[in-house]
């Protein structure tokens with residue numbers, strides 16, 4: 001069996017260093033398998049968060065060779081094993097221990113977003129009718145597993161630490177799922193422009209690149225929302241047009 | 250917003266744990282866009298060799314003022330400074346369209362401004378304003394440039410039509426095909442615009458019950474998925490079309506007459 005070196009960040013509260021572990025690797029293994037093996041055989045106190053090992057729960061987010069990835073979905077044969085493979089915790093969130101970060105900021109952000117607000121029921125029994133073609137657009141956004149890899153990679157949060165002013169790509173996807181929902185009548189455009197900070201996104205698409213669910217975050221969620229914000233706040237012609245045609249969305 | 254205990258310190262410029270050659274892509278974008286800007290600026294100030302037979306270089310179309318029977322509004326006014334060519338008068342429109350294009354924005358923020366240089370790579374500046382305040386808030390003007398770009402497509406289509414007529418007789422030269430390819434690529438680029446996608450249907454939450462609108466929205470979305478591809482192909486082709494007409498006019502290349 002071949003062996004490879006894994007350079008894992010060890011420490012508490014951002015104090016720490018990389019430590020190298022040699023581990024045996026076999027065909028079909030993913031990074032999380034190796035981390036478990038190291039935990040079992042060499043470092044019983046290695047902290048790592050995981051749950052499903054199937055890319056569904058979004059718990060095992062980390063940075064592998066510098067790129068945010070799910071450990072359970074990163075196969076070893078996609079990595080160069082002749083050099084040490086670095087495994088680090090996400091950098092946009094407060095560090096707790098080893099590979100574990102505190103992602104609770106995200107839960108607080110979600111609380112800020114006005115909830116789904118459906119129009120009055122279509123039928124007397126209190127139910128609604130929606131055409132499949134109308135929900136298709138938001139169904140893409142429902143695939144999100146809240147792994148927060150996109151939040152981690154976004155330079156506005158990661159590099160500029162603007163967590164106070166920007167909700168990040170994950171929650172722009174969430175806002176898009178609500179705003180573009182055929183039943184929703186809520187209005188989040190003012191919030192988007194102000195406290196959600198959509199103008200801080202400079203559409204550099206790193207979030208799209210790392211999303212394990214393949215959501216086209218920038219093209220399908222953020223840019224269409226930016227366009228709606230332009231409609232409301234920056235484009236005099238479109239305002240006029242909507243007044244005269246009383247266009248319903 | 251909620252208080253956050255700010256984690257690991259900022260990394261320095263260019264710092265990353267990435268093992269791949271992350272700098273190749275921004276460097277390629279930097280070189281590609283720089284080459285285009287340099288060539289286009291040079292060509293725009295030449296003021297000559299932009300016509301050859303029935304061909305008109307896309308950089309010089311529409312020719313608002315020009316030679317008799319060619320300028321839309323007659324000859325260039327005498328009070329105009331000498332450096333103002335027909336291209337200088339119009340290139341702000343397609344230029345502005347590309348500069349404010351969502352794809353190019355993301356690309357040049359990375360390649361020219363290192364904001365970020367590449368994903369998870371450290372940035373040179375601490376201060377960050379994004380597109381929320383001046384000057385980049387002006388990018389929101391993009392849809393107005395789109396309206397001009399749509400107009401330019403009609404004008405370029407007319408130029409392609411003219412390129413089929415050699416002294417009143419139908420014909421096809423290599424130059425005709427070059428101008429036609431330019432028109433097709435520019436159309437694919439323009440019709441894949443995010444703002445257009447919004448205007449034709451993206452602003453609505455429901456498209457059922459409006460089959461035409463839905464079909465148009467789907468078409469634009471389909472081109473939109475290839476926006477990056479058409480952005481580069483059309484950029485290359487528009488410069489090449491100018492170069493082709495220019496070199497033919499200078500006698501360096503011979504236009505190959507097919508029909």
Ligand code: SF4
Nearest residue numbers: 154201202204205207
């Ligand atoms: S596209 Fe916007 S949200 Fe996504 S990573 Fe870039 S700046 Fe952040």
Ligand code: SF4
Nearest residue numbers: 144145147148150211
């Ligand atoms: S949008 Fe994608 S990357 Fe972001 S949290 Fe959801 S699944 Fe993860």
Ligand code: FES
Nearest residue numbers: 052053058060072
């Ligand atoms: S462990 Fe659930 S996504 Fe990796």
Ligand code: FES
Nearest residue numbers: 350351352442443
């Ligand atoms: S978004 Fe690229 S042309 Fe409009």
